[in-house]
Amino acid sequence: MAVGSGKLSRFWNAARTYFAHDDPLVATANLVALVVLWNQPFYPLYVYWSVGPDIAPTCYTFISTPFFLAVPALARVNGRAGRALLPLAGIGNTVLSAKVFGVASGVEIFLLPCVLLGFVLFRPTERVISIVIAAAGLLAFTALHGHYGEPVHTYSVEEYAGFLKMNALSAGTLTAFIGLLVMDLIGRRVGG
Template sequence: MTEIATDPALSRTARLWRGSVGGVRRLAASADPLVEAGNWVALTIGSHLPFWPLYVWWSAGREAWPSALLTTTLAPVFLLIPWLSRYSGLAARVATPVVGVANTVFTIWVLGPSSGTALFFAPCTALAALLFRRRERWLMLALTTLPLIAWYVLLYFPPTPVHHYGALAAERLVELNTISIVVLISFFGWLQTASYQRMERR
């Protein structure tokens, strides 16, 4: 029987992939299931934002450039949240929805109110409800109310967008944002189930 040789380049790629995945898991890991859930959300959003201008370009076409590049601005802030959780799990859990609201407000300014970006206030509210325990309900109440306050303020004082998109481009951006929100909330549900299972085992 002829022995099949292993491709050294493929082996190195596999080791690099396993090492990268292991590093991300260690970065997100926490003894507190809710802190770990928040870390996964922050890492997911932070690593996803650098690709967001490509999605905007795919939806809105050439007119998305270069203003769409600004949508990556808060990616480093999300990626720092797991580091913050090493010092204070509560601070990290508070920071995740707060940075989410800040990112939504900032992106509304970049893409304009007609882009449907304000819909992201809904997952910000869901996230605030996910990351806190019953004894922290007053903090939960404040953070679940924050997106509503931001939405209400922007409703009456809308920012002048960096770029004005045409009607067709704006419609496509609304579709993109709606799909993204559905995926994001589904991800929250998966994290919530995993967190509750860990807490029940404890």
């Protein structure tokens, strides 16, 4: 075994332990946080390929990285708080991205999986938390849409079309992934 492969194996084992949890809802939140974290470093490349070479504004999206990374740690202290942090971090990242890229980028579509997470990560006895998170996502759209001012960088009409297509595909994929996770949760609950 090569020296580097041992370090990589230890890293993967540590990451698996960090994101694991006995509560299936917390484990689901942790997995979604991991997927978001895994994709964040590639976001500038997605923008480069889909929109154009001006990727400097994508650096703002890394402000949310510590919040997504904190989801499992917070969940170990308080499962509800950890589960709530995930959609709230997503809403915050979406609002920031709408300011940075402009609403024409279509980035606000990421509020949909955030609202969905607010509903699927909580038990019926925690319904108030779900409603508050969903209200925060809907309020972010209704109150802020069109009120962000000038974006940090303005893109061309063609670039915004690429942005919209990229964000719709990404948000749709994330929503579908959440749906698959919910199917697994339901399957465990009803034994099917």
